[in-house]
Amino acid sequence: MYKDFITTVNAHESFGIISHFRPDGDAIGSTLALGLALRAMGKQVSLWNEDSVPSRYAFLTGADTIGSLPEAGAELPQVLICVDTGDWKRLGDIAPERFRDHPCIINIDHHGTNPGYGHINIVESPSAACGCIIFKLIKALGVEMTTPMADALYTAISTDTGSFQYSSTTPEVLRQVADLLECGVDVGRLNCRLYQEIPWDTLRVNAEVLNNMVVEHQGQISHYAMPAGTKARLGVGLEATKDLVDIVRVVEGVRVSAIFEDLEDGRIRISLRSKDPAINVANIAAHFGGGGHAMAAGIRMKGELNATKAAVLEKIKEEMNNAQ
Amino acid sequence: MYKDFITTVNAHESFGIISHFRPDGDAIGSTLALGLALRAMGKQVSLWNEDSVPSRYAFLTGADTIGSLPEAGAELPQVLICVDTGDWKRLGDIAPERFRDHPCIINIDHHGTNPGYGHINIVESPSAACGCIIFKLIKALGVEMTTPMADALYTAISTDTGSFQYSSTTPEVLRQVADLLECGVDVGRLNCRLYQEIPWDTLRVNAEVLNNMVVEHQGQISHYAMPAGTKARLGVGLEATKDLVDIVRVVEGVRVSAIFEDLEDGRIRISLRSKDPAINVANIAAHFGGGGHAMAAGIRMKGELNATKAAVLEKIKEEMNNAQ
Numbered sequence: 001m002y003k004d005f006i007t008t009v010n011a012h013e014s015f016g017i018i019s020h021f022r023p024d025g026d027a028i029g030s031t032l033a034l035g036l037a038l039r040a041m042g043k044q045v046s047l048w049n050e051d052s053v054p055s056r057y058a059f060l061t062g063a064d065t066i067g068s069l070p071e072a073g074a075e076l077p078q079v080l081i082c083v084d085t086g087d088w089k090r091l092g093d094i095a096p097e098r099f100r101d102h103p104c105i106i107n108i109d110h111h112g113t114n115p116g117y118g119h120i121n122i123v124e125s126p127s128a129a130c131g132c133i134i135f136k137l138i139k140a141l142g143v144e145m146t147t148p149m150a151d152a153l154y155t156a157i158s159t160d161t162g163s164f165q166y167s168s169t170t171p172e173v174l175r176q177v178a179d180l181l182e183c184g185v186d187v188g189r190l191n192c193r194l195y196q197e198i199p200w201d202t203l204r205v206n207a208e209v210l211n212n213m214v215v216e217h218q219g220q221i222s223h224y225a226m227p228a229g230t231k232a233r234l235g236v237g238l239e240a241t242k243d244l245v246d247i248v249r250v251v252e253g254v255r256v257s258a259i260f261e262d263l264e265d266g267r268i269r270i271s272l273r274s275k276d277p278a279i280n281v282a283n284i285a286a287h288f289g290g291g292g293h294a295m296a297a298g299i300r301m302k303g304e305l306n307a308t309k310a311a312v313l314e315k316i317k318e319e320m321n322n323a324q
Numbered sequence: 325m326y327k328d329f330i331t332t333v334n335a336h337e338s339f340g341i342i343s344h345f346r347p348d349g350d351a352i353g354s355t356l357a358l359g360l361a362l363r364a365m366g367k368q369v370s371l372w373n374e375d376s377v378p379s380r381y382a383f384l385t386g387a388d389t390i391g392s393l394p395e396a397g398a399e400l401p402q403v404l405i406c407v408d409t410g411d412w413k414r415l416g417d418i419a420p421e422r423f424r425d426h427p428c429i430i431n432i433d434h435h436g437t438n439p440g441y442g443h444i445n446i447v448e449s450p451s452a453a454c455g456c457i458i459f460k461l462i463k464a465l466g467v468e469m470t471t472p473m474a475d476a477l478y479t480a481i482s483t484d485t486g487s488f489q490y491s492s493t494t495p496e497v498l499r500q501v502a503d504l505l506e507c508g509v510d511v512g513r514l515n516c517r518l519y520q521e522i523p524w525d526t527l528r529v530n531a532e533v534l535n536n537m538v539v540e541h542q543g544q545i546s547h548y549a550m551p552a553g554t555k556a557r558l559g560v561g562l563e564a565t566k567d568l569v570d571i572v573r574v575v576e577g578v579r580v581s582a583i584f585e586d587l588e589d590g591r592i593r594i595s596l597r598s599k600d601p602a603i604n605v606a607n608i609a610a611h612f613g614g615g616g617h618a619m620a621a622g623i624r625m626k627g628e629l630n631a632t633k634a635a636v637l638e639k640i641k642e643e644m645n646n647a648q
Contacts, residue, residue, distance in 0.1 A: 055576075163487040165519060167512025171502035178495035178502070188491025192599060195489060197576040203534055210531035215524070252379075252521045275516060 002140045004120045005106060009141060012104070014044040014077035016070075020085040021050040021092035025159025025194070028057045028066070030083040030108070030130040032152035036062055037143045046070070046077060050092030059193055060155060061148035069094055079104045082118065084130035086111030108133055128168035131156025135176050147184035154180050154190060163195070205236055209247045217317055220255045222248040225309050228262035245271040255279060256316050260309045263300070268308045270299040272316075278323040284315050326464045328444045329430060333465060336428070338368040338401035340394075344409040345374040345416035349518070352381045352390070353480025354407040354432070354454040360386055360476065361467045370394070370401055374416030383517055384479060385472035393418055403428045406442065408454035408480075410435030432457055452492035455480025459500050471508035478504050478514060487519070529560050533571045541641055544579045546572040549633050552586035569595040579603060580640050584633045587624070592632045594623040596640075602647040608639050 009015075017035050019027035031047050038045045047066040057063055070076065080102045082088075086109055088096050099105070107118030110133060112125035124133050131153045138145060157177060161169045164177070181187055213224040226241060241261055249257035255276040261269045270288070272281035274295045281297040288311075290299030301308065333339075341359050343351035355371050362369045371390040381387055394400065404426045406412075410433055412420050423429070431442030434457060436449035448457050455477045462469060481501060485493045488501070505511055537548040550565060565585055573581035579600040585593045594612070596605035598619045605621040612635075614623030625632065 162515075163489060165487060165511070165515035167510070169505070169511050171505045174498045174502035174505070178498035181493075181495045181498070186491070187489070187493050191486075191489035196574050196599065198574045199576045200539070203575060207531060207534035210527060210534065250520050250522045251527060252523045275520065 001120065001122045002137065005108075005122060005137060006140055008079060008104065008106065008120060009038065009041070009043075012043075012078040014046075015079045015081060016046045016048060016077040017081045017083060018048045018069075018085075018091055018095060018099075019083045020090040023049050023051060023054070024084075025057060026129045026131055026156040027084045028053055028060065028063065029152040029154075029156025029159070030134045031066060032060055032062045033131065033134050033138065033149045033156070034081065034083065034108075035065070036146065036149045036152065037138045037141060040143050040146070041141065044077070048095070050095060055199070056194065056197070057155065060152055062152070069098060072098065076102060079106060081106045081108065083108045083134065084111075085109060086114045088117040108137070126168075128166070128170065128173045129157045129160035131160065132173060132176060135180070145180070145183045150180040150183035150185045151190060154185050154187075155194060158191070158194065163191075201234075201236055204234055205241060205244070206247055208234060209244055213248045213251075215251055215254065217320065219251075219253045220320065221257070221313065221316060222251045222254045223258040223260070223309070223313065224248050225260035225305055226262065227305055228264075231262065245273050249273045249275065256281065256320065258309075258312060258316065260305060260312070262305055266302065267300050268303050268305060270301070270308070270312060272297045272299070272312075276323075279319055281316075284312070284319055287315055288312065325444065325446045326461065329446060329461060330464055332403060332428065332430065332444060333362065333365070333367075336367075336402040338370075339403045339405060340370045340372060340401040341405045341407060342372045342393075342409075342415055342419060342423075343407045344414040347373050347375060347378070348408075349381060349483025350453045350455055350480040351408045352377055352384065352387065353476040353478075353483070354458045355390060356384055356386045356476035357455065357458050357462065357473045357480070358405065358407065358432075359389070360470065360473045361462045361465060364467050364470070365465065368401070372419070374419060379523070380518065380521070381479065384476055386476070393422060396422065400426060403430060405430045405432065407432045407458065408435075409433060410438045412441045432461070450492075452490070452494065452497045453481045453484035455484065456497060456500060459504070469504070469507045474504040474507035474509045475514060478509050478511075479518060482515070482518065487515075525558075525560055528558055529565060529568070530571055532558060533568055537572045537575075539575055539578065541644065543575075543577045544644060545581070545637065545640060546575045546578045547582040547584070547633070547637065548572050549584035549629055550586065551629055552588075555586065569597050573597045573599065580605065580644065582633075582636060582640065584629060584636070586629055590626065591624050592627050592629060594625070594632070594636060596621045596623070596636075600647075603643055605640075608636070608643055611639055612636065 015038050017031050019031050035045045035047045048069050049066055053063045053066050105118040106120045108122045110127035110130050114123045127133050135153050209224050215222045245259045257273045259271040263269050274281045280294040282292050282294050285292050285297035285299050288299045292298050339362050341355050343355050359369045359371045372393050377387045377390050429442040430444045432446045434451035434454050438447045451457050459477050533548050539546045569583045581597045583595040587593050598605045604618040606616045606618055609616050609621035609623050612623045616622050
């Protein structure tokens, strides 16, 4: 597959690189690193995303060249490269339709569920980040890894592994990152940009959660519910609330955590986390029509916030009692 | 020096390993890894600390064998090994006196200020953690790195580098950690233990800081003052307040951060942090009789909390205006 990729890159002049909407560090970092590498080869490269670059990643070299999609009917680059996008529809609202008939699509991804929607598919599902694959592809292309490329790949890998804390962090990942540091990454400064610049809005929401979270069931369950009124009062949107479960789950001794949130469409969004392998939160989610993994699952369901919370907490306690 | 160390280890049968009081992850991890390695060689090993093992590290294999110092007059091991202790006095209140005349002291440390107080001194000041040196010493001894040793060294290195985010994280550090993972470290589970189990007390203090912190001077200065009354109300001691400056410094756009805290002895403890290389907080600290580094400094001074805060903030603003 790497051979097909290299042959295709060498045989063409113009490229468009795109990743999933609401891009994270891996999406942005993979887009930028590959884009910079192809530009270093003298290629014409357009970088696209249906959403703008989050402010957290705006400092990366080339981030200002990630633009919105070309107009309908505009001439497209010869090759379309999708990175970090496990499902064609996750390109956004416009891109899937716009690019559907493109004759040369390269799909580079690390999601196990990726169906292989490209003409060339480089899907390595055990990879910790798409950036780990891009790292190897840049080497395979024979392009010298510059500091801006290394910064972008470090960002991709660090953010997708929770600063190298997740179980996806293999020895190979750490050795790749060691190589990136040797390409000039200023590790102290880069991490300061990535992890030490939190928007005031986010901190206000974090305080709200810390002030109002509940720990119960002999300290084993932590949870927090955010009513629509609180969201309105704080003036925060969906983005600022997406990691709230990470705040309640860190309480010492807690085994299961839950966040309940009023959504604008009238449904309730529920995030569930387990720190105990004996308690599978995917089973709890499935009971209410949701899904996920044993340690991290979610539900979106119609209902009233407090009644829904009570029902889900009841089910959590039942599972915990069964597990004991 | 490694040769002297190996010769000394091979020539003796009984060892005592000690680290600084109020031990952190590097102190505990270094103590345990070296202790387990010497035990694997069939040596008699005592592990000591003047304070108990913080609950965060109590799960590590062997942590329950770290005990308090032998009684005065008791027979001492043939070799005393001090790890992660830059200054002989940092062994605590009792140990410096008790061990002063020991005939064979090995000093293994990574603090640049270490004066070399041992008979054998292995002081590698650029090392990110004492654990990085212990890693190499265990290899040099020819002892097989078991999973418990690797867990202890991972803990030492990860905690002393802020999960590999500090500028001390070199390519060599990451390659050592990659090797540790290959010795069986369960990286997801270990990090969960280290970073996802925060005492409720700490979270309550964090909430207090988030609720009451002030951001001023066009969003460039963040600060928080904790009066004695608040500490009493929250029922927290010195330990729970030591990292508070990390909470206020992460506000996006902030360049200088400060924490002011009433101490029990009537003095004020001030922690200063800079995120901007143009502003040297050591200069600000020095103005009030404190000290430290350009990006992290501190002061302990007599005074009233609010008046002291006002004076220090005035000085910070002066330095910031001069830097512009």
